[in-house]
Amino acid sequence: MPGPPRLIELPNGTPVWLVTRYDDVHQVLSDPHFERAPVHAPDTPPIVESPSLLDSRDSIGRQDGDAHLRLRRAVGRAFTPRAVEHMRPWVAGVVDQLLDGLVVQGPPADLVTDFALPLPCRVIHRLLAVDDVPTEQLFHWAEHAFAGATATPEEGDRARCELTDFTTALIAKRRKDPGDDLVSSVVRATDHEGGISEATLVNLISTMIVGGHDTTMTMLSNSLLYLLTEQDKAWARLGSDEQAAEVLTERLIHLIPLGDREERLGHVLAATTDTLLGGVMIRTGDFVTTDHVAANRDPAAFPGDPHDHDNLFTPLPKPSLSFGVGRHYCLGTWLARAELQLALHRLATRLPALRLTITADDLVWRHGTVTRSPLHLPATW
Structure with missing residues (x-):
């Protein structure tokens, strides 16, 4: 159960305040007196030994103040609600192409490899x-x-080098011959903005290349598993009511975590001044980390059974924390929402009798440091 901030230790033994209540997590993510950059300063020992793009000091998630604002300005316009609304028709077209393929192919099918994975990949x-x-x-x-947890260090290093080399060459190509694509737009914006290092730009574009599809694939796969094993009535309603599908999508984003929080804590921030948080005084220099999953289950913020059928189609009483809040709110959230909503609604409309051919207990899981989802979802209809 969510409770007051309490001291725990990071893997390297560093003490950190764990924040689990909705209002407290919202305060940490919104209050400018909690910053990320000091935790990852060059003269600070790393809090986690991980080669992940997200753990790099060049990551947008590790920036604060003007450095962070410059990066968000460079990419943010492409992912506003209005921009994503213009994308919806062609995203819907991608969904329909995949569904046409499923229907022509006929059952059985793998909902991961035949639908959840290719959809965000084609969009990206x-x-x-x-x-x-x-x-x-x-x-x-x-x-x-x-x-990812399944990769050897050597395999991971080799793949990350390949991605970095590809992104570096892509940036150089778009500088020389820009187009109407997002990479060209971001490169133009960062070069015009100034003050953004090449390493930071490479990290940003690399994260967009692989992060955009990984998160959406995970959300879609986990949502399909949940709906087809535990919410058959919701599946029927999902296909018949587009407005209900929009509400359900928001509920699923809120309800189903991307990964295992035991394997990866949330972002670590440092207090830059003495701050009262949830009745506890956090001193200047103290580290704080947030548990979004616990906060999204806080009964004080979200009363009632979240799995109840009626609740699944009732708007959330407060904004979900799944994509963060405040200045570090996930840039791709509106596109991810659109992909998930269109995919679930149109799949349920086209294949109302869809069902899995194995039980949840028989699934093989893909484990990563950020996301966790089924490797395969064999299904028929």
């Missing part, structure tokens, strides 16, 4: 104009870019 292909990169290559890079 088009958005970044990297059509020459096979889906299998994107997936391979994604599995290693975030230091």
Whole structure:
């Protein structure tokens, strides 16, 4: 159960305040007196030994103040709600193409390899104009870019080097011959903005290349597993009511975590001044980390049974913390929402009798440091 901030230790023994209540997590993520950059300063020992793109000091998630604002300005316009609304027709077209393929192929099918994986990969292909990169290559890079648990260190290093080399060459190519794609837009914006290092730009574009599809694939696969094993009535309603599908999508994002929180804590921040948090005085220099999953289950913020059918189709009483809040709110959240909503609604409409051919107990899981989802979802209809 969520409770007041309490002291725990990071893997390297560093004490950190763990924050679990909704209001407290919201305060930490919104209050400018909690910063990320001091935790990852060059003269500070690393809090986690991980080669993940997200743990790099060049990551946008490790920046604060003007450095962070410059990066968000460079990429943010492409992912506003209005920009994503313009993308919806062609995202829907990608969904329909995949569904047409499923129908023509006929059952059985694998909902991961035949639907949940290719959907965000095709979207990213088009958005970044990297059509020459096979889906299998994107997936391979994604599995290693975030230091996946199944990869050996040597395999991970090799894949991350490949991704870095590819991104570096892509940036150089778009500088020389820019187009209408997102990479060209970000490169132009960062060069115009100034003050953004090449290493930071490479990390940003690399994260967009692999992170955009990994997160959406995970959300879609986990949502399908949940709906088809535990919420058959919700599946029927999902396909018949597009507005209900929009509400359900938000509930699923809120309800189903991307990964195992035991394997990876949330971002670690440092207090830059004495701050009262949830009745506990956090001193200047103290480290704080947030548990979004616990906060999203806080009964004070979200009363009632979240798995109840009626609740699944009732708007959330407060914004979910799944994509963060405040200045570090996930840039790709609106695109991820659109992909998930369109995919679930149209799949349930086309295949209302869809069902898995194995039980949840028989699934094989893909484990990573950031995401966790089924490797396969064999299904029929």
